[in-house]
Amino acid sequence: MAASGPTVVLSSGYKMPLLGLGTSQGAIVKPKPKEVLDSVKVAIDAGYRHIDTAWVYKNEKEVGQAIKEKIAEGKIKREDVFVTTKLSLTCHQPDHVRESIVKSLGSLGLDYVDLYLIHSPICLKYGTKPSEIFQPTGNIEDLYDDVDYVDTWKGMESLVDEGLAKSIGVSNFNSQQLERLLQNCRIKPAVNQVELHPYLAEQDLVDFCKGKGIHLTAYSPLGSPGRHGKRHSAPQLIEDPCVTGIAKKYGKSPAQILLRYHLDRGVSVIPKSVTPSRIQANFDIMDFSLSQEDMATLCGLDRKLRYVAGSYFPTHKYFPYRL
Numbered sequence: 331m332a333a334s335g336p337t338v339v340l341s342s343g344y345k346m347p348l349l350g351l352g353t354s355q356g357a358i359v360k361p362k363p364k365e366v367l368d369s370v371k372v373a374i375d376a377g378y379r380h381i382d383t384a385w386v387y388k389n390e391k392e393v394g395q396a397i398k399e400k401i402a403e404g405k406i407k408r409e410d411v412f413v414t415t416k417l418s419l420t421c422h423q424p425d426h427v428r429e430s431i432v433k434s435l436g437s438l439g440l441d442y443v444d445l446y447l448i449h450s451p452i453c454l455k456y457g458t459k460p461s462e463i464f465q466p467t468g469n470i471e472d473l474y475d476d477v478d479y480v481d482t483w484k485g486m487e488s489l490v491d492e493g494l495a496k497s498i499g500v501s502n503f504n505s506q507q508l509e510r511l512l513q514n515c516r517i518k519p520a521v522n523q524v525e526l527h528p529y530l531a532e533q534d535l536v537d538f539c540k541g542k543g544i545h546l547t548a549y550s551p552l553g554s555p556g557r558h559g560k561r562h563s564a565p566q567l568i569e570d571p572c573v574t575g576i577a578k579k580y581g582k583s584p585a586q587i588l589l590r591y592h593l594d595r596g597v598s599v600i601p602k603s604v605t606p607s608r609i610q611a612n613f614d615i616m617d618f619s620l621s622q623e624d625m626a627t628l629c630g631l632d633r634k635l636r637y638v639a640g641s642y643f644p645t646h647k648y649f650p651y652r653l
């Protein structure tokens with residue numbers, strides 16, 4: 331696999347590049363298909379070989395188109411690029427899982443994905459639209475369904491048997507939910523994708539996953555600056571004086587320091603950008619690592635601040651976070 335940067339071998343036996351491109355444009359922003367198409371192409375040219383998308387981002391078509399164009403140009407082969415997508419919250423019934431991945435594969439124009447994640451342990455009623463998920467107009471509890479994620483997982487395992495997903499995993503699961511899954515699975519989750527950054531270090535979850543051989547991927551690694559719907563009063567991680575001070579010391583940008591922090595913790599990371607210079611700079615973090623002292627400073631910033639997922643469906647029986 332050319333120019334992927336460092337990789338991790340997942341419990342499935344497949345290699346995943348530790349640095350990938352995020353493609354979510356935020357929950358309530360109108361999708362900008364051209365931005366996503368161009369950003370994935372720029373990323374592949376810059377050396378990224380791992381792209382993160384999801385059914386709910388409504389951009390699988392553009393992600394797939396960008397990959398197709400780069401394959402046609404001879405820049406990459408299909409097997410060079412690691413593609414992750416995610417199961418809709420509305421398709422947790424085991425017999426809806428296959429239907430969901432088939433739709434995603436159709437949009438992506440691919441025969442298989444490298445990693446398929448249960449987007450959240452929370453399940454919503456079949457047929458709920460993305461707009462209703464992110465901006466519910468009525469009582470959110472009317473959207474709830476209570477399919478057990480252990481049952482959903484059985485549908486996920488069948489996808490591996492069929493070759494539709496090389497690896498399977500979860501997202502937004504807490505350690506109790508992971509433990510329950512581990513006790514009831516045939517194929518263990520290869521990955522748990524969760525919000526992680528110095529303001530949300532989740533050391534217990536990091537230790538738990540390490541002990542169980544579940545790889546962690548950090549989403550919103552920069553603190554998701556620019557995300558609509560975030561708490562306006564929340565401090566901006568990327569502007570934290572500790573982060574900017576360390577950046578100055580290494581001659582790097584604050585974003586590069588925040589991304590390197592994950593790699594030095596053994597966590598993979600999927601920063602989103604549609605800005606070519608940022609996409610390139612975010613990949614340019616392989617030539618240094620942080621000293622123990624600077625890692626300790628960054629770890630000391632933990633304040634259990636969740637920029638993204640904390641506000642979605644907090645009364646659902648499988649809501650994974652303590653508020």
Ligand SMILES: NC(=O)c1ccc[n+]([C@@H]2O[C@H](COP(=O)([O-])OP(=O)(O)OC[C@H]3O[C@@H](n4cnc5c(N)ncnc54)[C@H](OP(=O)(O)O)[C@@H]3O)[C@@H](O)[C@H]2O)c1
Nearest residue numbers: 352353354549550551552553554556585601602603604605
């Ligand atoms: N599994 C889940 O539930 C879940 C939830 C949230 C996110 N995710 C995934 O994780 C990815 C990343 O998370 P995220 O998009 O929330 O947040 P993020 O990657 O922390 O931040 C993205 C924001 O940072 C800006 N940015 C990127 N590089 C920068 C740089 N070098 N300097 C300054 N600003 C920079 C981007 O702006 P521009 O684009 O304008 O450059 C964008 O506004 C998502 O895209 C998605 O793929 C998954």
